[in-house]
Amino acid sequence: MTATTATQRTAVATAGYDAFMAICPSQKLLDRISGKWVALILAALGSGPDCAGDPRPMRYSELSRLLAGISQKMLTQTLRSLERDGLVSRTVTPTVPVTVSYELTDLGLSLHQMMRGLKAWAETHMDEVFVNRATYENTTA
Amino acid sequence: MTATTATQRTAVATAGYDAFMAICPSQKLLDRISGKWVALILAALGSGPDCAGDPRPMRYSELSRLLAGISQKMLTQTLRSLERDGLVSRTVTPTVPVTVSYELTDLGLSLHQMMRGLKAWAETHMDEVFVNRATYENTTA
DNA sequence: CAGTATCCAGCTAGATACTG
DNA sequence: CAGTATCTAGCTGGATACTG
Numbered sequence: 001m002t003a004t005t006a007t008q009r010t011a012v013a014t015a016g017y018d019a020f021m022a023i024c025p026s027q028k029l030l031d032r033i034s035g036k037w038v039a040l041i042l043a044a045l046g047s048g049p050d051c052a053g054d055p056r057p058m059r060y061s062e063l064s065r066l067l068a069g070i071s072q073k074m075l076t077q078t079l080r081s082l083e084r085d086g087l088v089s090r091t092v093t094p095t096v097p098v099t100v101s102y103e104l105t106d107l108g109l110s111l112h113q114m115m116r117g118l119k120a121w122a123e124t125h126m127d128e129v130f131v132n133r134a135t136y137e138n139t140t141a
Numbered sequence: 142m143t144a145t146t147a148t149q150r151t152a153v154a155t156a157g158y159d160a161f162m163a164i165c166p167s168q169k170l171l172d173r174i175s176g177k178w179v180a181l182i183l184a185a186l187g188s189g190p191d192c193a194g195d196p197r198p199m200r201y202s203e204l205s206r207l208l209a210g211i212s213q214k215m216l217t218q219t220l221r222s223l224e225r226d227g228l229v230s231r232t233v234t235p236t237v238p239v240t241v242s243y244e245l246t247d248l249g250l251s252l253h254q255m256m257r258g259l260k261a262w263a264e265t266h267m268d269e270v271f272v273n274r275a276t277y278e279n280t281t282a
Numbered sequence: 283c284a285g286t287a288t289c290c291a292g293c294t295a296g297a298t299a300c301t302g
Numbered sequence: 303c304a305g306t307a308t309c310t311a312g313c314t315g316g317a318t319a320c321t322g
Contacts, residue, residue, distance in 0.1 A: 132227030
């Protein structure tokens with residue numbers, strides 16, 4: 001009985017792949033920063049509302065206004081996940097009504113610095129990517 | 142008639158956000174590299190099968206074997222999108238059966254270099270992220 | 283060997299309504 | 303002000319079968 005089904009073989013290959021993925025830090029980092037709003041929130045907390053200033057705490061409503069278009073659900077969900085991972089700290093001041101502010105931790109600041117490198121590459125090269133894409137589209141269409 | 146519905150206001154905010162997203166190079170780059178297999182293919186072509194060598198062309202079947210668990214659909218789809226964006230070149234040699242090899246372009250190599258910076262951050266800090274996450278889980282559960 | 287075509291499950295994120 | 307809860311559309315990616 002040496003026969004294996006395609007399903008079994010795929011399962012084995014997938015298990016091997018999953019094991020690799022599970023220990024690949026780069027992949028985990030991409031999972032962490034590739035949410036639709038993660039980079040934007042990091043940028044807002046790390047560079048201020050104009051994306052060119054210094055890191056500073058921001059309130060929930062301030063983030064909500066700045067990231068026009070984000071739903072309350074996604075803002076809360078993303079902030080919670082960043083807080084969970086120690087990238088953002090959440091501070092509640094018991095005024096009436098309550099005041100909540102969010103701020104990058106040291107780890108979050110470090111990530112924000114790394115993201116600036118990513119941003120630099122993007123600003124230098126993404127135009128070329130999109131020119132290539134447009135050209136390809138015209139060539140094949 | 143100055144009244145606007147919630148839907149209209151959201152639409153305006155979303156349009157503003159979309160406009161921002163549409164011109165934000167970083168966001169576009171994240172969209173580009175955050176597919177499940179993009180980073181892995183880039184790493185394979187940029188650092189060889191052992192993820193520690195030099196860039197070299199690889200054949201479709203070689204990539205398929207290396208990235209155990211990837212479906213043919215996703216391998217083809219991801220390679221095509223990378224080719225479309227000028228990050229990977231596709232070379233067909235008309236043997237029988239046909240031989241196809243993929244190689245990073247200069248632009249792709251440049252992206253691969255940037256990804257190594259990302260990888261460095263990941264290897265230095267992702268452990269801390271996951272410790273935080275585990276701690277948070279135990280605190281709230 | 284190197285694909286293409288089709289169908290489908292699961293997850294992400296948006297809309298909407300409600301609350302301490 | 304700063305959330306929570308629910309419902310759902312759409313997109314990503316996997317399984318499977320077929321082909322020049």
